[in-house]
Amino acid sequence: MASKVTRRQFLKISGAGLLLLSGCTANLQRPVWMEPYVRAPEETLPGEDFWFASTCRMCPAGCGILVRVSNGRARKIEGNPAHPLNQGRLCARGQAGLQLLYHPDRLRHVLKRTGERGQGRWGRTTWEQIVEELAQQIQGMAPERIAFLTGLLPDYQATLVARFLKGLGAPPAVVYDTQAAFDGRVVLEAASQALFDVPVLPIFDIARADVVYAFGSNFLETWLSPVVYNRAYGRMRSQPGVRGMLIAFAPRLSMTAANADRWVPVPPGTEGLVALALGKIIVDEGWDKSNAELRGFYEGVDVGAVAQATGVPAEELVQFARRFAEAHHPVAMPGDLLAGSTNGLEATQAVEALNLVLGHLGEHGAIFLTPSPPSRDLRKVPVSPFQAVRELVDRMAAGEVDALFVLGANPVYELPAALGFTDALKNVQLVVTFASMMDETAALSDIVLPAHTYLETWGYEFVSPSTDRLIVSAQQPVVRPLYDTRDPGDVLLALADKLGGKVARRLPWPNLVHFIQTRLTSLQLLEGNIAAQDAKTFWAYWLQHGGWWSKEQAWQVPEPSQNLSAKRLLVPSPEFDGEASQYPLHLLPVPSVTFGDGRHAGLPWLQETPDPMTTATWDTWVELNPATAERLGVKHDEIVKVTSPFGEIEAVVYVFPGIHPDVVAVPVGQGHSAMGRWAEGRGANVLRILAPRTVPSTGQLAWAATRVRVTKTGRRRVLPRLESNIGVDRARERGVVPG
Amino acid sequence: MSEREHRWTMVIDLDRCTGCQACVVACSVENNIPVVGEDEVRMGRAMHWIRIERYWEGEYPNVRARFIPVICQQCERAPCEPVCPVFATYHSEVEHVNIQVYNRCIGTRYCANNCPYIARVFNWFDPQFPEPLNEQLNPDVTVRRRGIMEKCTFCIQRIRRAEEMAEAERRPLGDGDVQPACVQSCPAEALVFGDVADPNSRVAKLVRSRRAFRLLEELGTEPNVIYLKGGEAHVG
Numbered sequence: 001m002a003s004k005v006t007r008r009q010f011l012k013i014s015g016a017g018l019l020l021l022s023g024c025t026a027n028l029q030r031p032v033w034m035e036p037y038v039r040a041p042e043e044t045l046p047g048e049d050f051w052f053a054s055t056c057r058m059c060p061a062g063c064g065i066l067v068r069v070s071n072g073r074a075r076k077i078e079g080n081p082a083h084p085l086n087q088g089r090l091c092a093r094g095q096a097g098l099q100l101l102y103h104p105d106r107l108r109h110v111l112k113r114t115g116e117r118g119q120g121r122w123g124r125t126t127w128e129q130i131v132e133e134l135a136q137q138i139q140g141m142a143p144e145r146i147a148f149l150t151g152l153l154p155d156y157q158a159t160l161v162a163r164f165l166k167g168l169g170a171p172p173a174v175v176y177d178t179q180a181a182f183d184g185r186v187v188l189e190a191a192s193q194a195l196f197d198v199p200v201l202p203i204f205d206i207a208r209a210d211v212v213y214a215f216g217s218n219f220l221e222t223w224l225s226p227v228v229y230n231r232a233y234g235r236m237r238s239q240p241g242v243r244g245m246l247i248a249f250a251p252r253l254s255m256t257a258a259n260a261d262r263w264v265p266v267p268p269g270t271e272g273l274v275a276l277a278l279g280k281i282i283v284d285e286g287w288d289k290s291n292a293e294l295r296g297f298y299e300g301v302d303v304g305a306v307a308q309a310t311g312v313p314a315e316e317l318v319q320f321a322r323r324f325a326e327a328h329h330p331v332a333m334p335g336d337l338l339a340g341s342t343n344g345l346e347a348t349q350a351v352e353a354l355n356l357v358l359g360h361l362g363e364h365g366a367i368f369l370t371p372s373p374p375s376r377d378l379r380k381v382p383v384s385p386f387q388a389v390r391e392l393v394d395r396m397a398a399g400e401v402d403a404l405f406v407l408g409a410n411p412v413y414e415l416p417a418a419l420g421f422t423d424a425l426k427n428v429q430l431v432v433t434f435a436s437m438m439d440e441t442a443a444l445s446d447i448v449l450p451a452h453t454y455l456e457t458w459g460y461e462f463v464s465p466s467t468d469r470l471i472v473s474a475q476q477p478v479v480r481p482l483y484d485t486r487d488p489g490d491v492l493l494a495l496a497d498k499l500g501g502k503v504a505r506r507l508p509w510p511n512l513v514h515f516i517q518t519r520l521t522s523l524q525l526l527e528g529n530i531a532a533q534d535a536k537t538f539w540a541y542w543l544q545h546g547g548w549w550s551k552e553q554a555w556q557v558p559e560p561s562q563n564l565s566a567k568r569l570l571v572p573s574p575e576f577d578g579e580a581s582q583y584p585l586h587l588l589p590v591p592s593v594t595f596g597d598g599r600h601a602g603l604p605w606l607q608e609t610p611d612p613m614t615t616a617t618w619d620t621w622v623e624l625n626p627a628t629a630e631r632l633g634v635k636h637d638e639i640v641k642v643t644s645p646f647g648e649i650e651a652v653v654y655v656f657p658g659i660h661p662d663v664v665a666v667p668v669g670q671g672h673s674a675m676g677r678w679a680e681g682r683g684a685n686v687l688r689i690l691a692p693r694t695v696p697s698t699g700q701l702a703w704a705a706t707r708v709r710v711t712k713t714g715r716r717r718v719l720p721r722l723e724s725n726i727g728v729d730r731a732r733e734r735g736v737v738p739g
Numbered sequence: 740m741s742e743r744e745h746r747w748t749m750v751i752d753l754d755r756c757t758g759c760q761a762c763v764v765a766c767s768v769e770n771n772i773p774v775v776g777e778d779e780v781r782m783g784r785a786m787h788w789i790r791i792e793r794y795w796e797g798e799y800p801n802v803r804a805r806f807i808p809v810i811c812q813q814c815e816r817a818p819c820e821p822v823c824p825v826f827a828t829y830h831s832e833v834e835h836v837n838i839q840v841y842n843r844c845i846g847t848r849y850c851a852n853n854c855p856y857i858a859r860v861f862n863w864f865d866p867q868f869p870e871p872l873n874e875q876l877n878p879d880v881t882v883r884r885r886g887i888m889e890k891c892t893f894c895i896q897r898i899r900r901a902e903e904m905a906e907a908e909r910r911p912l913g914d915g916d917v918q919p920a921c922v923q924s925c926p927a928e929a930l931v932f933g934d935v936a937d938p939n940s941r942v943a944k945l946v947r948s949r950r951a952f953r954l955l956e957e958l959g960t961e962p963n964v965i966y967l968k969g970g971e972a973h974v975g
C-alpha cells in the first residue's frame with residue numbers, strides 16, 4: 001500500500017509515540033526550529049505541525065484519521081494511509097469534522113433548566129454538583145424505571161452505558177438512530193442469520209467483482225461504510241485487464257445508480273422481486289450446477305408476474321440473469337432501500353441468494369461476513385430495532401419511565417412525529433441529554449451535559465463492517481477540550497463511583513483511559529501491526545498507528561445454513577401507509593452525503609456542499625419526475641406541500657429526470673428547530689411525516705413505506721444550486737463537456 | 740529550494756469519480772474557502788475551487804447522470820493571464836502552475852471573464868469565521884479579503900511543504916509526495932497528481948491513456964488537468 005505520510009510526519013503521529021521514538025529521530029536531517037523564550041503549552045511547538053492518529057466519528061463506519069495540529073489547533077483532518085479500512089481516504093462528512101469542534105454554538109457548560117421545559121431558560125452548574133444530584137435522583141428511582149436511548153455509539157461509550165445499566169439493574173439501552181435504520185443493520189443481520197446462521201453484517205468485495213448488481217442501494221453515499229465502498233468502486237472500474245460493471249435496480253437514480261452502467265427503474269419495494277426472477281431464470285437455465293439442492297428457493301416464482309409488477313420486460317430479466325450467471329466474479333448486493341420496505345428482510349435474502357445459488361461465497365469479488373471481535377472484551381452492543389423505540393415510547397407515555405438519558409441520538413428530530421415521542425416525554429420526570437450542541441432533544445431536557453467532540457476524547461472502535469482485516473481503531477484527543485465539557489463515558493464513570501455498590505463494581509475504572517486500556521490487553525498477544533512486550537508500549541503504538549489490525553485476512557467465508565434446502569424464498573408485495581386514492585405518490589426520504597441522518601446540518605461547510613444529484617445547497621427540495629411535475633402543474637423552484645397521513649412539510653420542487661413517476665424523493669437533514677445558527681429554521685424535516693410502521697419480522701422501521709400527496713402552494717423560492725448558476729449550463733453551451 | 744522544473748499535472752478519471760463531494764469539502768478545509776451562505780449561492784457566488792458538475796443525459800427511463808469535477812485547469816496558455824492589468828495572475832515557469840498573487844489583485848475580474856472554464860471565484864464580501872471557527876484556518880494559506888479573485892492553486896502550499904521536506908531529508912521529491920487536498924481525500928481514487936516531467940510518475944503514464952482528453956481542447960489553452968473518459972468499456 002502506498003503510504004502518503006512522509007517519514008517525518010509519521011514520527012509525529014502521536015504525542016505518546018513521539019516520546020517513545022525520540023531516540024531514533026535524532027539522526028534525521030531537517031530544519032532547526034527556534035524556540036521562543038516564552039514557554040509554549042505542552043505538545044505545541046510554534047510553527048511546527050503535529051499529526052495525531054485517531055478515528056472519525058462523523059458516521060459509524062470508523063475510518064482512521066490523521067489530524068494536523070499546529071499551535072494547539074486542529075487544522076485539517078485527513079485519512080490515515082496506514083488504516084486498512086479507509087487507506088488514507090475520507091468522505092465529505094469526515095473532512096468536515098473540524099467544524100464540530102470549532103462550532104461557535106457549542107455547549108460550554110452543564111445546563112439545568114430554570115424555566116418550563118422547552119422555554120430555553122437555563123442555569124449553569126458544575127460537574128461535581130450535577131453528578132451528585134444525578135446520583136441522588138437515580139438512587140431514589142426504581143432501576144427498571146430508568147431508560148437510556150442512544151444512537152450508534154462508539155464502542156467504548158456503548159460498552160460503558162451497557163455496564164452502567166447492568167450495574168443499576170436497569171433495562172439495557174435502546175440503541176437506535178436513523179442512520180442505523182437507513183443502513184438497515186438489523187435487517188442485514190437477520191438476513192445473515194437466515195442464510196448463514198450468524199447475525200452479522202455482510203461485506204461485499206466489489207473491488208474484485210466483474211459484475212455488480214445493486215438492489216435499492218446507495219452504497220456510494222451513506223450505506224455502512226461509504227469510503228470503503230467508494231474505493232472499492234473505483235478499483236472495480238480499473239482492475240487489471242477488467243472493467244467491472246455495475247447495474248442498479250431502484251426507484252430513484254441515486255448518486256450510486258448514476259454511477260451504474262445501467263439504471264433499471266423499478267417501483268418501490270419491488271427490487272426483491274427482480275432478484276427472485278433472476279434467481280428463477282438462473283436455476284431454470286441450469287447455471288447453478290453445483291447448488292441444485294437450493295432450487296426450492298424459487299419454487300412458484302413467476303417471471304412473467306415479476307415483469308408485470310416491476311415493469312422490467314421478461315426478456316430483459318433473462319438477459320440480466322444470464323449476464324450475472326456468466327460472469328466470473330458476480331456479486332449481488334442488497335441496499336438501504338430494501339431495508340426501508342415492509343418486505344425488506346425477504347428482499348434482502350432474495351438478493352443475497354443470487355450469490356448463493358451460483359456458489360459465489362467468500363471468494364474473490366464475492367460476499368463475506370464480518371468476523372467476531374478478536375476478544376470478548378471488544379464485543380459490540382447490538383443495535384436495537386425500531387420496535388424497541390416504540391416500546392420505550394409506550395412505556396414513557398404510560399408513565400413507566402422516571403428518567404430518560406439520551407446520548408448520541410436526537411429522537412425529537414429524527415423519530416416520526418406520529419410515534420408520539422415528544423408527547424411521551426412530558427410524562428418523564430427527568431430528561432438528561434448528552435450533547436455537544438443544543439439539539440432538539442437537548443432543548444426539551446431538564447439537564448444538558450455538554451459532551452466532548454470526538455476530537456477531544458479517547459475511545460476505541462471494533463470496526464464493523466470492516467474490510468478483510470480485524471480492526472480495533474484508536475481514538476485520542478488531538479486538542480485540549482475547548483470548554484467545560486466531558487466525555488459521556490467519563491460522566492458515567494463518575495456517576496458509578498458516586499453511586500457505589502454494584503454499579504461501581506461494574507465500572508471500577510477511575511477514567512476513560514484506564515477503561516480503554518483494559519479492553520485492549522488481549523490484543524497485545526495477537527498478531528497484527530503492533531509488536532509490543534508490555535501494555536504501555538502497546539498503548540503507545542496503538543495511538544501512534546491509529547489502531548490495531550490483524551496481519552491476516554479475517555473476513556468470514558459464509559457457510560450456507562443447513563436448513564436452506566427446504567427453504568422457499570417469498571417476497572411479499574410491499575405495503576404502504578396511506579390510501580392510494582388520497583395519497584397517490586410514494587415518499588422516499590433520501591439520506592444525505594453531507595448531513596447523514598440530519599445530525600450534521602449545523603456545519604456550514606456541509607450546508608454549502610452541493611447535493612451530488614441536484615447540486616442544491618442550504619435547503620430542502622422535492623424531487624419529481626418531469627411527467628409528474630407536469631401533471632401537478634409545478635416547475636423548478638415552486639414550493640409544494642407534501643402531505644402524508646401523519647403530517648405535512650413544504651419544500652421546493654426540483655424536477656428530477658431520474659425518478660419513477662410514482663415516487664417523490666425528499667432529502668433528509670434540514671428542518672431543524674435547534675442545533676445552531678446554520679441549521680435552524682431552514683428547509684423541512686421529512687422524517688417527521690413518515691409512518692411509524694414497524695416490520696414484524698425484524699422490528700425495523702419501514703421508512704420507505706409512506707404514501708403522500710403533493711399540492712401546489714402557489715409560492716416560489718429559488719433553490720440555491722450550482723447548476724445553471726455557476727455557469728454549469730453556460731459551460732454546456734460553451735461545450736466544456738465533450739459530446 | 741530545488742529549481743528543477745516540474746510540470747505538475749492532475750489526472751481526473753471520470754470512470755472512477757462517483758460525485759461524492761469529498762474533494763469539495765477537503766479543498767474548503769485546506770484552502771480556507773469562505774462559506775457564502777444561501778443567498779449568495781443562489782446568485783451563483785459559491786466560492787468552491789473545485790465543483791462537481793452534473794450532466795443529465797437522456798430522458799426517463801433511459802436517463803443517466805455524469806459527474807465532472809472541474810477546477811482551474813492550470814493552462815499553459817492561460818486566457819486569464821494576459822488580461823490582468825497588474826500581473827496578479829501569471830504563469831510560474833518553474834512549476835507550470837497558474838499563480839494568483841492576492842496582494843496584487845485589484846479586483847477588475849477581467850480574468851474571470853476570460854476563463855473559459857469558469858474556474859475563478861470572486862470575494863464579493865469579507866469572509867466570516869465567527870469565533871472560534873477561525874481556529875480551523877490553515878495557517879499556510881492566506882485568508883482573502885473582499886475584492887480579491889481566487890481559484891485553485893494545485894495546493895501550492897503542499898507542493899512547497901513536500902519540497903521542503905524532501906530537501907531537509909536530502910532526497911529527491913518522490914512520486915506521490917505532493918498531494919493536493921482533493922487528491923488526498925478522494926475515496927474513489929479518481930484523482931491522481933504528479934509531475935509529468937518525471938516519465939516514471941503515475942500521471943506521466945496516465946496522460947498517455949487513450950481515454951485522455953482535455954476540456955475545451957480546441958481553444959488551445961493547453962490545460963495541465965487531464966481527464967480520462969469514463970462510462971465505456973475499457974481495460975485498465
Ligand code: SF4
Nearest residue numbers: 056059062063091094
Ligand atoms: S465514512 Fe466518512 S463519516 Fe464515516 S467514518 Fe469514514 S470518513 Fe468518517
Ligand code: SF4
Nearest residue numbers: 756757759760762925
Ligand atoms: S472526491 Fe473523488 S470521487 Fe468524490 S467527487 Fe471528488 S473526484 Fe469525484
